[in-house]
Amino acid sequence: MRFTTTHTAALLAALAYGGTAMAAASSSSHEAFYRCRDASGQTHYGDSKPPQCEGLDTEVLNSNGMVIRVIEGSASRASREQRELSETGVRKQREQRQLRDRMLIETYLTVEDIERLRDQRLELLDSQYRVTEQSITNLRDRQKRLEQQIARFKPYNDKPNAPPLPDHLAEEMVNTVNGMRVYQETLAKTRREQDGIKASFSADIARFKELKGIK
Numbered sequence: 001m002r003f004t005t006t007h008t009a010a011l012l013a014a015l016a017y018g019g020t021a022m023a024a025a026s027s028s029s030h031e032a033f034y035r036c037r038d039a040s041g042q043t044h045y046g047d048s049k050p051p052q053c054e055g056l057d058t059e060v061l062n063s064n065g066m067v068i069r070v071i072e073g074s075a076s077r078a079s080r081e082q083r084e085l086s087e088t089g090v091r092k093q094r095e096q097r098q099l100r101d102r103m104l105i106e107t108y109l110t111v112e113d114i115e116r117l118r119d120q121r122l123e124l125l126d127s128q129y130r131v132t133e134q135s136i137t138n139l140r141d142r143q144k145r146l147e148q149q150i151a152r153f154k155p156y157n158d159k160p161n162a163p164p165l166p167d168h169l170a171e172e173m174v175n176t177v178n179g180m181r182v183y184q185e186t187l188a189k190t191r192r193e194q195d196g197i198k199a200s201f202s203a204d205i206a207r208f209k210e211l212k213g214i215k
Contacts (some may be wrong), residue, residue, distance in 0.1 A: 032063040034071075104208050111205055111214065118201035122194060129190045132183050139180045146173045 036053035037043050044050040049058055049071070057073040072080070108114050146169065150156055153165040209215075 030062055031060050031068065033061055035059045035061060101207065101211060104204060105211060108208060111208060114201060114205050114208060118197065121197050125190055125194050129187060132186050132190065136180055136183045139176050139183070143176050146176060
């Protein structure tokens with residue numbers, strides 16, 4: 001293709017304009033100097049980051065004085081990280097709630113299904129509770145028998161000719177008392193589990209009704 005004089009002039013003008021635009025764009029993106037404001041309100045400038053700007057939000061400007069980026073300071077970073085952490089927690093709670101809703105809908109057909117499973121778990125804990133109570137009763141009976149035997153020995157018997165307490169009786173008494181304490185802690189734990197199951201299933205039933213539109 002041949003270029004006329006008119007074409008050539010137009011082409012040179014376009015190239016010149018493009019070069020100027022590219023230079024302007026390059027200039028506008030070039031980091032020329034830094035600026036920050038300290039706690040007292042004083043502004044600091046520098047062609048490199050001023051020492052006074054350490055830990056502060058610092059603006060990076062081009063040669064035209066336009067802000068092209070901001071270097072995050074310590075306070076802003078901490079605030080952002082806290083905000084992101086909070087947003088992550090909210091998102092996880094929402095995802096867990098959605099998962100729980102899906103499991104409720106997919107697992108149960110009616111409220112009676114939920115109540116049936118609740119009653120089964122409570123009955124199992126009730127059985128464990130009764131067994132533990134019986135174990136405590138047995139240990140108390142043993143403790144009474146041991147106390148009667150121990151009463152014949154020193155230091156529980158004041159008679160001058162009373163023999164010293166045998167080691168095996170002392171050890172058996174200690175084991176009996178410790179056993180009762182463990183079983184009593186088990187009873188308390190079982191009660192807490194029962195209360196937790198009741199509360200959890202009550203919440204599930206209420207949410208299931210809400211999802212199903214049941215009054």
